[in-house]
Structure formats: structure tokens, C-alpha cells
Amino acid sequence: MLDKGKISSLQLGVLMYPTVFAVGVLVLPASAAFYAKNDFWMTGIFTVVAGYAAVFAATRLYRLFPGMTIAQYSERIIGTWAGKAVTLLFSFHLLQITGIISRQYAEFVKGNFLFETPILIIISSMVLVAAIAVRGGVEMIARSAMIFTPIFILPMFSLLLLFPDLHIKNMFPVLGHGILPVLKGAAAPQAWVAQLFLITFFLPSLSDPQKGKKWALLSLIAIIFSMTFINLMTLWLLGADTGNKTYPVLAAVRYISIADFFENLEALILAMWIVGNFIKITVFYYAVVLSVGQCWKLSDYRPIVFPVGILVIACSIWGFPSFTSVGLHARIIAPFDVPVYQVVIPLLLLGIASLRRKFSGDKEGESSG
Amino acid sequence: MNWSFFGCVTAAVSIIAWFEWPRLKQKPARDRAAFISLLLLGWILSMFDLPHIPGPTNYLQHIYKPLSGWLKH
Numbered sequence: 001m002l003d004k005g006k007i008s009s010l011q012l013g014v015l016m017y018p019t020v021f022a023v024g025v026l027v028l029p030a031s032a033a034f035y036a037k038n039d040f041w042m043t044g045i046f047t048v049v050a051g052y053a054a055v056f057a058a059t060r061l062y063r064l065f066p067g068m069t070i071a072q073y074s075e076r077i078i079g080t081w082a083g084k085a086v087t088l089l090f091s092f093h094l095l096q097i098t099g100i101i102s103r104q105y106a107e108f109v110k111g112n113f114l115f116e117t118p119i120l121i122i123i124s125s126m127v128l129v130a131a132i133a134v135r136g137g138v139e140m141i142a143r144s145a146m147i148f149t150p151i152f153i154l155p156m157f158s159l160l161l162l163f164p165d166l167h168i169k170n171m172f173p174v175l176g177h178g179i180l181p182v183l184k185g186a187a188a189p190q191a192w193v194a195q196l197f198l199i200t201f202f203l204p205s206l207s208d209p210q211k212g213k214k215w216a217l218l219s220l221i222a223i224i225f226s227m228t229f230i231n232l233m234t235l236w237l238l239g240a241d242t243g244n245k246t247y248p249v250l251a252a253v254r255y256i257s258i259a260d261f262f263e264n265l266e267a268l269i270l271a272m273w274i275v276g277n278f279i280k281i282t283v284f285y286y287a288v289v290l291s292v293g294q295c296w297k298l299s300d301y302r303p304i305v306f307p308v309g310i311l312v313i314a315c316s317i318w319g320f321p322s323f324t325s326v327g328l329h330a331r332i333i334a335p336f337d338v339p340v341y342q343v344v345i346p347l348l349l350l351g352i353a354s355l356r357r358k359f360s361g362d363k364e365g366e367s368s369g
Numbered sequence: 370m371n372w373s374f375f376g377c378v379t380a381a382v383s384i385i386a387w388f389e390w391p392r393l394k395q396k397p398a399r400d401r402a403a404f405i406s407l408l409l410l411g412w413i414l415s416m417f418d419l420p421h422i423p424g425p426t427n428y429l430q431h432i433y434k435p436l437s438g439w440l441k442h
Contacts, residue, residue: 096425184439187440292403292407297399298400298403299399299400300400303392303393303396303404304400304403306385307385307410310378310381310385310411310412310414310415311407311410311414314411314414314415314419317419317420318422318424319420319423319426319427320424320426321420325426329426329430332437332441333426333433333437336433336437
């Protein structure tokens with residue numbers, strides 16, 4: 001294990017919440033409503049399968065291989081070279097996702113607030129700050145999450161101020177088009193929730209690993225609850241129009257005007273977006289650095305943090321001439337690509353490891369790494 | 370080739386190397402090799418006009434084409 005810091009499982013749960021939800025909090029209603037029309041509020045609930053599978057795989061594999069992350073136990077399970085190949089694929093996938101997240105973060109900031117700023121400046125400044133956090137280690141990441149996650153959550157409550165303007169009948173008829181559109185609407189969120197598997201990089205740093213699963217699942221429940229809340233609020237406010245806006249939650253918050261005094265609350269949304277994405281990018285960045293470092297058996301991951309940062313920035317623009325192309329990736333590729341790495345591969349590894357243990361009968365997998 | 374982007378990346382690479390190398394001298398050769406190869410990779414990538422050349426996303430679009438149809442409509 002390259003990082004000797006220790007964090008609590010509570011901190012893990014707290015840092016996974018914005019990791020999964022930072023992008024979703026703004027785009028979820030639009031992408032879900034695009035498919036599910038007025039039933040899109042249910043999409044959050046259907047992500048529970050992917051989320052539970054990811055947490056289950058990560059914690060079970062950790063129980064079989066204590067002290068190890070996927071980069072380390074994959075070599076134990078399928079052999080050194082196949083394991084390294086899987087880890088390299090995994091690292092590259094994570095690197096690409098980190099780049100895309102950085103781009104999505106920057107596009108929102110540029111498109112709604114900093115219109116003239118070059119996108120690379122917005123991306124690079126965030127990646128730089130994230131790099132400093134990653135270099136500071138897992139304890140720094142967890143502690144900054146303890147401060148930033150409440151700042152991330154609080155502005156969501158401002159949506160309650162819309163209570164007088166909500167039209168509950170927007171949600172009827174329920175399931176008028178059947179369940180399939182709801183499942184399509186759940187395709188993107190289940191990819192985000194599957195990223196709970198990233199706890200595999202933090203479990204070895206837990207001071208109380210036996211509570212890791214509990215807090216990861218609590219995080220999942222909080223995420224699903226928040227998704228449903230955001231969806232209901234935008235549905236009750238904007239109705240069928242939700243699918244036409246890129247950032248419905250921003251539109252909803254702009255709508256808030258209490259006594260001509262409480263206005264322009266969209267600044268809160270920007271703050272929420274920045275701190276949430278900071279945690280998200282940092283966690284993914286840490287996962288990339290750790291998996292590369294463990295694959296190549298480096299003595300310390302810190303020197304490679306900044307070089308990886310340049311690669312993250314490169315991946316945020318490589319192959320993406322415009323925001324539409326990023327949005328397309330998020331809509332039609334990520335729902336398949338992400339669960340392959342965060343659910344399918346881990347479950348396969350778990351299956352192989354369990355079968356090997358059963359047939360060999362000895363304790364080959366239990367020595368700590 | 371975007372010279373300003375390449376110039377910025379070259380400056381960044383130089384600063385990173387200047388900052389990290391003293392500490393790396395005491396680490397195993399493997400760490401130094403990883404550092405140099407990652408830095409070099411980033412530097413070489415910056416020479417291309419990245420937004421307009423096919424990237425990992427295009428490759429993935431190709432792989433997931435049969436499945437994507439379900440979500441495209």
C-alpha cells in the first residue's frame with residue numbers, strides 16, 4: 001500500500017457521496033427526463049442494483065484480500081501478467097473518465113458563468129488543485145471532503161423554497177409509458193452509482209474496515225434519496241419541459257425569488273458544483289495514480305501525480321471537439337463502459353477468486369499485502 | 370499544432386521535472402522510469418491537435434455501437 005494514511009469509514013461514506021453525485025445533481029433530471037418523460041423521478045431508485053453490486057464486489061474482494069486494492073489482488077487472482085493487463089485497462093479507463101469529468105465541470109462553469117475564459121484554464125486550474133490534494137494523500141482528501149460535502153449538500157435544500165410553485169400533478173399519469181423508458185433514464189445514473197466500486201482504493205486505508213460496507217451502503221442510500229429528491233423537485237416545477245434544459249436544477253434555482261430579496265441563488269449552485277467536482281475529480285485522480293503506482297510496483301505514488309495531471313488534461317480534450325461530443329459520450333457510451341469496469345470485471349474477479357478458493361481449499365488469498 | 374498549448378505544457382513539464390527530480394534521485398530506478406515515461410507521454414500528446422484527432426472516445430463508440438442504439442433514439 002503506497003499511502004500510509006488512515007481514514008475512518010464515515011469519511012469514506014462522506015467522500016463517496018459527491019464522487020458519485022457531483023455531476024448528476026445538475027444533469028440528472030434532464031438526461032432522465034429525456035427518456036422517461038414524467039416518470040423520470042423513479043430513475044434514482046433503479047440504480048440500487050448497480051450500486052449494491054459495486055459495493056458488494058469491492059467489500060467482498062477486500063475481505064478475501066485484506067489490505068489490497070484491485071490493482072494488487074487482480075494479479076493474485078488471474079496471474080501477474082493478466083492482472084497487470086486488467087489493471088492497465090482499468091487505469092486507462094479511469095484516466096479517461098477523470099478527463100471527461102474535468103471537461104464536464106469546466107463546460108458548466110464556462111457556459112453559465114465564465115463565458116470568455118478559455119476552457120483549458122478552467123480545466124487546468126481544477127486539475128492542479130486536485131493534484132495538490134492527491135499529493136497530500138488520502139487523509140487530506142478525506143478531510144477536505146468532510147468540509148466540502150456539507151457545502152455540496154446544503155444548496156440542495158434551497159429547492160424547498162420553491163414549494164409554493166410546485167405542481168404535483170406533473171408526475172401523473174404514473175408509468176403511463178411503461179417501465180422501459182424509466183430503465184433507459186436510469187442508464188446514466190446507474191453508471192455513476194457503479195463508481196462506488198472506487199472504494200476499493202480506499203478500503204486499505206480504513207482504520208475500521210469492518211464498517212466500510214455499512215458506510216458505503218449508507219452513502220448509496222443517501223445518493224438515491226438525493227437523486228429522487230432532485231428529480232421530484234424539478235418535475236414538480238418544470239414538468240415535461242425538464243428534458244429540454246441542459247441543467248434543469250440551475251433553471252429551478254434561478255426561479256427562486258422570495259419577496260424580491262432572496263434571488264440569484266444560482267451562485268450557490270456554482271459553489272456546490274465546484275466543491276462537489278473537486279472531490280469527484282480528486283477521488284478519480286487518486287484512483288488513477290494508485291492503480292498505476294501499484295501496477296508498476298512503485299515505492300511512492302507522489303512523484304507521478306503531476307505527470308498524470310497532464311495526461312488528465314489531455315484526456316479532457318482528446319477526441320472532444322465540442323461539448324456535444326462530451327455529452328454524447330456521457331449519454332451513450334458511459335452507461336455501458338463504466339459498469340463494465342466497475343461492476344462486471346470486479347464481479348468476474350470475485351467469481352474466479354471464490355471458485356479458486358473453493359477448489360484449492362487452502363488459504364492462498366488471505367495473506368495481507 | 371497548437372503552439373500556445375504545447376508551450377504551456379512544455380513549461381509545465383519543465384516545472385514538474387525541476388520540482389520532483391531532486392526527490393526522485395533517492396528513489397528506486399523504477400520510480401524514475403515511471404515518472405519520465407508518464408511526463409514524456411503527456412508532453413508528446415500535447416504536440417497534437419487533441420480535440421480534433423480521434424481519441425479513446427471514438428474507439429469506444431465503435432466498440433459499443435450495437436448497444437448504443439438502444440439509448441440513442
